[in-house]
Amino acid sequence: MIKKSLYLVLVTVLVLPVVVMLYLSVVNQWSFPKIFDVSISWRLWADFFSGNTSMLKSVLLSLFLSTIIASTATFFGFFVSQQLSDRPLFIKLSYFPYLIAPVVFGAMLQFYFTLLGLTGSVWGVLLAQVLFVFPYSVLLFSTFWNESVRQTAFQSTTLGATTWEVFSTVLFPMAQPWLYLCFLQCFLISWYEYGITQLIGIGKVETLPIKTMLFIKEANPHLAALSACIMVFPIVSFLIINRQLFAKKEVIA
């Protein structure tokens, strides 16, 4: 009974903010304390999907950046962590970006990015976010490269596999859960990233978090709510994909 109640409280705590956001995105002229005395309109959603607002552009930009950043960080993180797996100092150094706030990290980069003429550009934001996300990927994959994996790879080599075959037939399939998790985490870090994008993008690169903050600053709760609802979308998608993947694995097992 207690377990069930706790579960219910947890679900409510997690779901309620999303429900509130959804509600705010479809009501007109909502003002406290008239919480439910409002008219419902799907106008903001219709405008978003029709592309009449700049929000769709922000979503596509965020999608583009997060996908490229997550793919790059996952791909290179996998190989770099292999090279660094017996160099603990470099692995420890990978914690550095996460010991300081992203804004501080962005401020540290800003000087060099200004010198290189990268501030205010999409490519500048992309590079800055890769620099922030990449060490996370290295850290995550460092847990994969243990002695057993190295020995298994060597076993495959002595059985006649070339380097490419060792990766394609042994290491990539073995690392599949890590690759998936790394991509997902890197995507989400980038998707929600605000501080670095604000500093390096200097307001010219309007990703979804930047746009959401703009709506909040403008005191426009309806557009901010719509924007927040869209921001939650990747997590919901990943949860559904995850659930289906696990269900499939259970069936196979």
Next chain:
Amino acid sequence: MIKVENINKNFGGNTVLKNVSFELQPNTVLSLLGKSGCGKTTLLKILAGLLQPDNGVFELYEQDVFSVAPQQRGIVYLSQEPLLFSHLNVFENLAYGLRIRKIEKTLLKTQVEELAEKLKLQDQLNKNTEQLSGGQKQRVSFGRALIINPKIMLLDEPFGSLDANTRVEMQELFLHVKQTINMTALFVTHDLKEALLMGNQMAVMNEGSLLQYKSIQDFSQSHQAQIKAEAEFWKRF
């Protein structure tokens, strides 16, 4: 003829292998006996290509092996852990070396099934590796190496992690396979009885130096005290 001459290896100033030399006739098993940390595993890893020696010669039928890439040597290294490919089932684990060599599907299936029968794995072919017992895993690992017909098998205490009964079972299987196929192997163990049981030739390794005996009798004579002590121990029961 397999010839190893004057292999040396140092790790950070510590000498691990000192002028290691031995000869191995084709279709024979050389048992290499030695305590933990005496350099046995380092020697096997050097022969397999996982480590580079500081110097020395390794010839296989008068051909230099050190200049050949590990995947082209035809030398399979088997460690104490079976190290199966967890994403593949038993059939695919056994077939791995053949798939790499792009062997035709029907032939591949026949070879895997024949080997599985020899190793008493015919009922396990569709299972995931996690579903196997320790002995079965070791058999799959052994079969995965055997199927490619390697020039030499380097067995690094392959039964070391098994319980007493499974170990005996695996020793019997190894002897049976050794008799049915022409196997050339270097069998590393720290167990005197196992060394005598598995090998046609004997060598002992101590603090990085290797001494090869001309025959099992030579070995028995120089290790009489040790063998007697082992025999006396078993007489007590």
